[in-house]
């Protein structure tokens with residue numbers, strides 16, 4: 192809980208771009224168990240703005256798999272695509288603070304620029320830090336490119352943004368336990384992150400902080416693969432004057448070769464496990480979770 196007297200709000204926020212695997216089950220069950228334990232609310236949020244990769248059949252499969260696992264959630268289900276207007280407002284707010292700029296670079300152009308510079312720094316996801324090619328464009332150059340029909344992503348000017356917030360920016364982290372610890376945020380390790388993509392009018396970072404605030408989320412349980420992203424989220428929450436949830440990043444579920452489960456690599460899905468005869472209790476056991484969630 193976040194220390195206030197009000198009811199806690201938990202959420203599971205899958206993207207319908209593949210079938211859920213054990214890692215998703217781990218986040219979903221931990222969220223719902225904690226919501227039940229604390230008499231809190233539990234929200235399901237479908238993160239569907241990446242229209243190139245999301246599919247209705249995967250969304251349907253999310254409902255089926257979660258129901259099979261024994262989960263229930265508030266209706267209506269929340270969905271990112273209902274909030275494009277709110278994401279645009281958040282971007283406008285940052286623009287008004289002079290903290291974002293349009294970037295016309297393609298991935299190929301960025302890769303070509305850093306290829307000639309061995310040892311160029313990378314972000315926690317392994318992508319090269321944006322080399323700042325469009326940061327210094329004049330207003331006239333920006334206008335000319337936009338008028339010529341070039342599409343732009345919007346990037347955060349990370350140095351300027353960090354200059355606007357307390358250098359002690361951080362968050363409360365519980366990990367998998369009950370003891371809180373303070374973590375210092377280090378958003379600068381991401382460089383000038385994208386806040387609105389060329390093809391989608393937001394990015395994960397923008398959508399997640401706006402949605403968590405809109406939906407009053409107090410406690411965020413998710414995998415450790417998103418631990419470093421929390422630095423960017425805390426920075427955006429502060430710049431946009433949004434409340435700070437507390438965070439509980441849990442260990443990742445690994446496959447037999449010790450690799451993180453992933454949709455793209457075809458890791459065993461929950462439906463594979465179900466077809467092979469596993470029960471929801473087996474899934475809990477495999478995840479090291481207590482046999483049964485506390486009663487509501």
Ligand code: GLU
Pocket residue numbers: 204205206238399412413417
């Ligand atoms: N939609 C993200 C995913 O499927 C999770 C976002 C979050 O929990 O913050 O990985």
